[in-house]
Amino acid sequence: MIAFVALLVSTLIIAPASAQLIGVCYGMQAANLPSPAEVVNLYRSNNIYRMRLYGPDQAVLQALANSGIRLLMDVPMTELQSLATSSSAAMDWVLSNVAAHWPSVTFRYIAVGNEAVPGDLAQHVLPAMRNVHSALVTAGLASHVKVSTSVGAEVLESSFPPSAGAFSTDASTFLSPIAAFLANTSSPLLVNAYPYFVYADNYAQVSLSYALMNETGTVVQDGEFAYTNLFDAMIDSVHAALKREGVQQLAVVVSESGWPTAGGYGASVLNAQTYIKNLIRHVGRGTPTSPGKLEAYINGMFDENLKSPEVERNFGLFKPNMEPIYPLNFVGDRPEFDGQSESIFSGNIRLIVSLHVPS
Incomplete structure (x- = not known):
């Protein structure tokens, strides 16, 4: 139980010289969420300038106009088949949901399906990707x-x-041509990576510190590469699997990662805060086989009480009333400073919530 909440007001925020490529997923499976305009302001006030949106919500897209927030937006699973079988449907989708809001909304990626491969809808993913890409070409946005x-x-x-990473036969059937398409269009593969679930399912074999990125020494030595955390190992296993498919230099973007505060083994506020803090710090280094900055999106902005099972409801950084669940310290990733090596100063007043938990 929280003993007390201390409020500290700071009038100057100094961001480290290397802005990290961190975004946050804006899931909406919850009751009593703030308005889209309030959510966009919450992102900006916390120096979060990347968002994942799980479908083209028009109210959110309007709220994002001229916000400077870069957007990863999904094609909902329910629309995969229609976009795969009809180039005109893909054109209509792009015109209505992307071109109509460009350039006031900065779209970075369109995710055609979320974890659709492998599965019943996997056959529609690549045809839908091709049609959406062709529509973007026609619209001048590719x-x-x-x-x-x-x-x-x-x-x-x-x-x-x-280094032994390999796709399953069912996944490889679809991912091999998808990877070739991504390479041809200079697009990354989006990967949802959750060390939490690996730890929770294998806690007798996987240490908590390895999953939380708290280790300082080598836990896994894989040839010339040393691994101190499970996150890196998971991402590099995807890189290895891609190379087995014949794609050598495909970038990976982490489209979801997070740690729950309740509802499952190892889920707690302290563990969630530790993982997210370490993830924000870590992504600027990349992974052992792919050093350099790694773009990653945290799941998620809010606790979502309409999800199931219970653990899925507790990945949020904020409660629906916009109160932070634990202290946040995002690096300023404003568009005007993207990729530059300089300190970022802000005169905005920031509210920092310090949670004190008794032992």
């Missing part, structure tokens, strides 16, 4: 907006050690 799909850990048949 050089700005990249088309991809988001996959989860279930696509891997082997992941240990990371």
Whole structure:
């Protein structure tokens, strides 16, 4: 139980010289969420300038106008088949949901399906990707907006050690041509990576500190590469699997990652805060086989009480009333400073909530 909440007002925020490429997923499966305009202001006031949106919600897109927030937006699973079978449907979708809001909304990626591979809808993913990409070409936006799909850990048949990473036969059937398409269009593969679930399902074999990125020494030595955390191992196993498909230099963007505060083994406010803090710090380094900045999106902005099972309801950084669940310290990733090496100063007043938990 929280003993007390201390409020500290700071009139100057200094961001580290290297802005991290961190975004937050804006899920809406919850009651009593703030208005889209309030949510966009919440992102900006916390220096969060990247968002994942799980479908083209018009109210959110209007609220994002001229906000400077870069957007990863999904094609909902219910629309995969129609976009795969009809180029005109894909054109209509792009015109209504992307072109109509460009350039006041900065779209970065369109995720055609979320964890649709493998599965009943997997056959529609690549045709839909091709049609959406062609529509973006026609609209003159293909050089700005990249088309991809988001996959989860279930696509891997082997992941240990990371260099042995390989897609399952069912996943490879679809991911091999998808990876070739991504390489041809200079687009990344979007990957949902959750060390939490690996830890919770294998806590007798996986240490908590390895999953939370708290280790300082090598836990897994894989040839010339040393792994101190499970997150890196998971991402590099995807890189290895892609290379087995013949794609050598495909970028990976982490489209979801997070840690729950309740509802499952190892779920707690302290563990969630530790993981997110370490993730924000870590992504600027990349992984052992792919050093450099790694773009990642945290799941999620709010606790979502309409999800199931229980653990899925507790990944939020904020309560629906916009109260932070634990202290936040995002690096300023404003568009005007993207990729530059300089300190960022802000005169905005920031509210920092310090939670004190008794032992």
